Amino acid sequence: MRLRPNSIWSKAIVVMALVWFVVVIVAYYAVHKPLGLAQINALSDLALILLGWLSAVALANLLGWAVFRKFPNLASAERLSLQIGLGFGIIATGGLALGLAGAASEWLLWALLLLPLPISLYRLRRDLRELRRPSNRWLAIFVGLALVLIVIRALAPPTAWDSLVYHLTGPKIYQEAGRIHHDIDLAYLGFPKVGSMLFLLGLQLAGPELAQLFHATFFVMTVVLTSGLVRTAAPGRGWLAVAILVAVPSGALLAGWAYVDWIAAFAGLASYILIRAWDSEKIDRVLILASFYAALALNTKYTSVWLVMGLSLVVLLRGRSIRRWGAFLLGTAVFVAPFLLTNLMLTGNPVYPFFLDGIYWDDHRAFWFGRFGTGLSLPELFAAPWEASIWGIEGGFYEGHASYGATVGPLLLALIPLVALRLVLDRSARQGSVGDLVVVAGVAYLGWLIQLSSSNLLIQSRLLLPALPFLAALAAIGFDTVGQVGRRGASVRFVIGGVVAFILALTATRMAFDTAQEQPLQVTLGTESEEDYLVRRLGYHYQAMQEINRLVGEPKVRFLWEPRSYYCREGLLCEPDALLDRWWHDRKHYSTVEDIRRRWVADGVTHVLFYRDGAAAVRAAGFDPLDEPDWEALDRFLEQELVQIRALGNAYVLYEIRQ
Template sequence: MKKRKKSPPSPSAVPGGSLPLSLPELLPAVAVPLWALLLISTYHKMGVRLAAEDWLDFADLLAWIPRVLGAGLGRDLFLLAALWLVFHGAGSVLSRALRLPRPRGLEGFLLPAGLGTGALSLLLLLLGLAGLWHPAFLNAAFWVGAAASGAAVLLRLRSPAAPEDAAAVRPTEGTGLGLLPWLALALLAAVTVMDVLATAAPEIFYDSLTYHLALPKLYLLRGRITPTPENLFSGFPFGIQMLYGLALSLSGEDLAALLHCSFGAAAALGLWMWSRRYADPKVGVLAALLFWMSPIAIYASWNSGIDLGSSFFVGLAFFALCRSLEPAPAGTPAEASRWHLAAGFLIGSAMATKYNVLPLGCVLILVHLWQDRREGRPWQRSFWMAATAGLVLAPWLVKNAVFYGNPLYPFLHKVLGWAAPADWRPVLEAGGSRDLVRTFTTLAGFKELLFQPWNCSTGSWPLGDWPGPAYIFLAPFPLVLGWGLFRRQEGVPRHWTAAAGLAGGGLLVWALTSHLVRFLLPALPIIALAAAVALERGAFPAGLRRFGWAGALFSCVFCFQAAYRQGTGIGQWDLLRGRPDRVSYLKQQRVTYGLPYYAAMEFINTKLPQDAKVLFLGESRGFYCERDFIAATIYDHNPFWPAVRSSGTPAELRDRLKAMGVTHIFLSARQLHFRADSWALMPRDLAAGSLFGEFFARWLDPLYEEREDPGGNPRWLDVYALRDAPKTDPASFTPNPFHFVLKILAKQKELAK
């Protein structure tokens, strides 16, 4: 009988290989349990315990899912599916332009969707600059795009498989997942349900209320993207915020939070996709578990931040980078592969989410150059990857140059531009920026750098800003393996080496730039991937591998519990059960939501005319205002105070405000006291001056006031109308809260002496 000839493996086939130990086998077998005992002792002293009540409460919350779906989450899930359909449709066009293979399944959907997400973000930027950010136009264009994308998907499903689809990914043969990975999948399902439910709560994250959502909302109110020099964050790349503008146009802030959550879920799916191609499914399950169940990822998924968008783009960029490292299919010239351009586009999209990702984007390009040169390939592909990334980022720099005269606004303000210089140094301090001079010139600074992973994992953690215990528990596994970083190692696939290099580079970039753990999120998918490859494909005894899995699962169980308890403290789960309602929720002070201002927004949105323009004093959070507004951050010059300083009379000040289009003023007096140290919020010489006092008394009409001093929900909110003529009767003069705040501050200063 004739033997059947085996077909040669395709380039996409899952590679074999394992990671050899770089130390004697006995050492990890002894060191890992000892390391685990140290961690158990450390966490035990911190009071870390598993508690059944949190899990029972979560089980009860599941019964409220029908109510939450009916209250708006069901509609937003439908809109989310439509958004991803549009992402995929736009990305499919780009994939065809790059002549990328288009297999069916997860890879055939997720990679084009990533390209389309970046492309749609750029399109929304251009539409905003062209004055086409009107909700009616955006909504109509969106549904046309959704219909076209849906039709394209149906046509593709009905057409025969393309030749490229024959190279579909094959999982490792003869291996099942086993019990521990299935438990991990159950945990992943539970945390995803919790995260999706959490997005149905109103947004209270300070950064979102100040700029992630506030500025896209302002652009929608104005119908175009305009300069906002009073908000220095408007100079940052706004790749994700552009998509939030579309979400706000279609529905509201809940859809924006749900979209952000979906980026995290897609990043986890991307880890599974990479692992099926380059390792095995168990690696994908573990990597997804480590990433998606980290407390920083869980908490980020509840709000309209941007970090999970960065994670999504970085993860897909690394996948495309690895595809570019594969040998070209037989009969195809090497130059025909354009995966390096796809990787460059995704790297540029990642860098367009926030400046913090720029160093990580550079590390990605360097990893590609390193691997290409090691294989004897020319450097030009890495150059074009970098050029593509730069082209994707460039529109944001051009926008800044046009708006502020400075492509890197608010940075380099002493050299470039005409906008009032923002105080960006406190922004870096608030972001946990590391003093590199102190780090490398003092023993204490260098010690902080070295121990940062340990300290952030085992120290006290603020709300959600810690990586959880899983990473520090698994740290010994990748550290005792040979990854082929310094010289090529037999049996170690280059994609694993690239993952280790990028994970190390991402960890180093984070440690050198910030001590805030959430800024690790862009690199976290790759770090999770490297840890998972180490545990599953390292040359460890089976018992030690199972021990690592069990420790990771136990750590993630605690992460779920800790995150759920934080949601309880914020009041999210009670809100989903209908107590209190959304309006009452937004009027109550909460963690990350101090000195609530929503009551004044409710008055503004219902009582002021549609063409009103509100100047905010004391308050920086502009989201929830449905009228055009000017809201300066605590780091910026509020245009009101330069107007006071430049005016010779109260009437001239009134004219300057009218020239800005201001019709009303909103004041949060409690914020003046709370942020009394801010140079920008209340310049005391001007606030105590006679010109400002006379203007306040004669030229403003009080329309609304809500004040509560004692108790746990303090606020002092006022809304004023700008008059056309000054008051003449002293009995009708408007009381000035600024004077009251100044007296309190003076009294506190006296008592402190």
């Protein structure tokens, strides 16, 4: 029997075949579910994060393009990074205004991002098409692998220390209040606010993972700009400079955290690139734009002041004009002013918490926070580069050596001194880009040494991170210079190049293993719950937060020796011991433990979280000015004035305060 194509039987058979196919597929996946509810929720969250990131980057690029379209003499990759960075600076400033007015709602922010999305995506796509392929495949593979691992980490829930202390806690407090304020004793809220505003945007759009992704984006933009630093001084070594930058382990690690270091580094680097462009074209509006980025660095991190001082010195040396130098400084001051005025309005001190008194601040806290006179001696300062490079380690220290709190790798220390050969062999280099790089990096390095000599609390390699792109560029120039010293120099450079390649391979392997050990993809893809991930990564700290979050009503929990409070639930008022000085400070103001309890009750405190391990570590270190009577008073306070509710191992104890 032959069926006609258009007969009713043919049509019925086709329909039955389709129905049968659908029934089988639906029945199969009803039994064999491809994704569980947890995975569906995780992928939905991931999609929202990526949408928020893409929308924000596209809008930032559109805002920046409106300015940079008038500056044709820039490489396409540099232009794109500068545009996005400028746009994010504008967004942060606008976010500050909306936050102060209490108008930064989630719906408004999404509307501001999505309404221009067709135009902003079109602009971003056009700019991306202009990018060129990398000139060095193997170094590009190393950098690309590192960036992928950084993004993977950024998409996991936050666990980094400073993120949980203030980088994310501040924006979370603003989000819950619906406005920017300083109504809680958290001194770090007075720090520069560009990072906080971008992280607040991330929290409101999708969550803390988006905030971390914003910081990773600035790292990528810094990488792009770094490649151009050696274009004239060491042609063809741009990717080497980038690889050296990425190979700084602690720098790459915190790129995926909600920190602000790479925002400051990008801003300083962007300002330098525009200063160089101004020097070649002598167009004053380029210099004013450079001052905007210098202000962006200051509005991100106080310690960027050394980098900005170096930049201003380059302007003075290049322009040979007090008028243009003054214009650069004035432009920087104008762009910094909104953030300084915000601090003045909220705290009574434009550079809170430094130099002047302000809310929650007095001479006792200033002493505690500064601890001036406890820094390194002169011989130790001379040894600082060696100590920081060889003995510095992320999150720890080696016995008998100062803790620089970071792993910087060997390449900077090994290669930067070779730049001296360039300055000796080529006198013109002193007047060119090499000299400018030395000036900026040198002033930043001098500022770092001043901080090291001032206080034990400032012995941190991370304080030099805003200058890291300049140091990486100098390292690449040092490598290139060796090959210019005759045949033997070329042979030595070949050997050094092989060792550098081996170090990069080791670095990539270590980064991959560290990421695999943390297993961030499990929580990102929903195969591990966020709660289990945080318990695994934070241990007793997250369990303590869970215990606090179970308290009914709207209690007020005051912390002792625990500065992290990000994971306190909404509606629960947590007061972190951000400077670890709460007990010492109250002992200075109140004579008895009963007086302290009465003061806390008057403040509305209902519970106390005591980080026992933190207090024990401080006591063992013996650096903080707490004496035996202070510790004995603490024991009496815990025993007589509080009622224990729950102990979490030997780490934390949750108390209820006697009313």
